[in-house]
Amino acid sequence: MSSFPLPELPPYLTLLLTGILSPPCPLHLALAHLASQPGATHGRSRVLIVTARSQDTFERKLRAYDDAWLNENSLKGRWAPLLACIEIFYSKTPVELRQVLSLLRPSSLLNSQLPGAPSKAVLDVIPSLVILHDLSAWFIGEMRKPSHALSNYLELVSMGLDFARYLNQLQEGAEPTRLALIDGKLCDLCLPVVGQTPEKADATKTASDDAPHDVEQMKQKLEPLLPVISKYFDWVGCVEKCSVPSPSAAEEDYPSHPQLSMRRLKLHRSTSLSGLSTKLPEEHTFQWKEDRPLLGEFSELKATTITHLDGEEGKPCC
Numbered sequence: 001m002s003s004f005p006l007p008e009l010p011p012y013l014t015l016l017l018t019g020i021l022s023p024p025c026p027l028h029l030a031l032a033h034l035a036s037q038p039g040a041t042h043g044r045s046r047v048l049i050v051t052a053r054s055q056d057t058f059e060r061k062l063r064a065y066d067d068a069w070l071n072e073n074s075l076k077g078r079w080a081p082l083l084a085c086i087e088i089f090y091s092k093t094p095v096e097l098r099q100v101l102s103l104l105r106p107s108s109l110l111n112s113q114l115p116g117a118p119s120k121a122v123l124d125v126i127p128s129l130v131i132l133h134d135l136s137a138w139f140i141g142e143m144r145k146p147s148h149a150l151s152n153y154l155e156l157v158s159m160g161l162d163f164a165r166y167l168n169q170l171q172e173g174a175e176p177t178r179l180a181l182i183d184g185k186l187c188d189l190c191l192p193v194v195g196q197t198p199e200k201a202d203a204t205k206t207a208s209d210d211a212p213h214d215v216e217q218m219k220q221k222l223e224p225l226l227p228v229i230s231k232y233f234d235w236v237g238c239v240e241k242c243s244v245p246s247p248s249a250a251e252e253d254y255p256s257h258p259q260l261s262m263r264r265l266k267l268h269r270s271t272s273l274s275g276l277s278t279k280l281p282e283e284h285t286f287q288w289k290e291d292r293p294l295l296g297e298f299s300e301l302k303a304t305t306i307t308h309l310d311g312e313e314g315k316p317c318c
Helices: 025-035 055-065 068-073 079-083 094-103 135-139 150-169 198-206 212-221 226-232 247-253
Strands: 014-019 047-051 086-090 129-133 178-182 190-192 222-224 235-241 259-269 283-292 305-309
Touching: 014 226, 025 047, 025 079, 025 086, 025 129, 025 178, 047 094, 055 086, 068 305, 094 150, 129 150, 135 150, 150 178, 150 190, 150 226, 222 226
Parallel strands: 014 178, 014 235, 047 086, 047 129, 129 178
Antiparallel strands: 190 222, 235 259, 259 283, 283 305
16 A cells, blocks of 8 residues: 655644645645544544635646555545545635635534525534635636735635634533645746736736836735735745756666656644644654656556655654
8 A cells, every 4th residue: 555645734723835736735635634633534534625626626736646545545445435535616716705605614613504695605514624725826827817915815815714713612621723825837927916907907907018117016015915815824844945966867867757756844833823732843844755657668657646655853754
């Protein structure tokens, strides 16, 4: 059996992961969490994933990545019942995400199903982990609007934090619900502090191209989101590329592995964790390789396998 793809993370109440993340990352985080929860295999724990991706896009990316570990383990042993404890909500727009988080209610509450809410919005079990996934998809490419500002993204994160706090108020004395934000593009996302009004957006479109000073001013207004959003999470991690062997060495060691990628996760404590041990290291480093070998003489790609390596500080990954 292949090793579990996600390294053993330190205890967290809120977690932010960004950088070069694989498509099944939210599933791996959910499974790792459920595996640590007593009674999860008997349906007494839940994980909610709220993604900015459509169901078609989410599933297409999973198929393209072709995770060997999920292929091997998802339908057998302890992992099959844990996968059944993961609920995924697909939100096409920020408005839909707000609706999802506002309509979700535990079944233990009177009148738990709000008017107009789907039956799926009634939670039989209060989730122990809520994952917000790929929120930056609404702020890049065709989804980007001139009116978008840093506060728009922060509002979505705040709604997730408020939802986790709401769940914790319903279960005082129990282990608190955790919140994780998994957003690979967040580390590169920049937005203005104040978005443009429609009038200013139209003026920008009709402005002359021979105005480098104005263009430069627009660039200066953009602010990176990661330093701001990081302040709302206990632990912040970024996955980046590691140095790879020289081409000759790579060909010698991995002659049939055309898509070998080395990855490193640098995880650091962003704020103090109330109620958790302060003796834990402030930083963790994990390394692994993602390998997509060829299938025999047909030159077809096999499933992606993940192999953990020792961290920079000698910390092994499980």
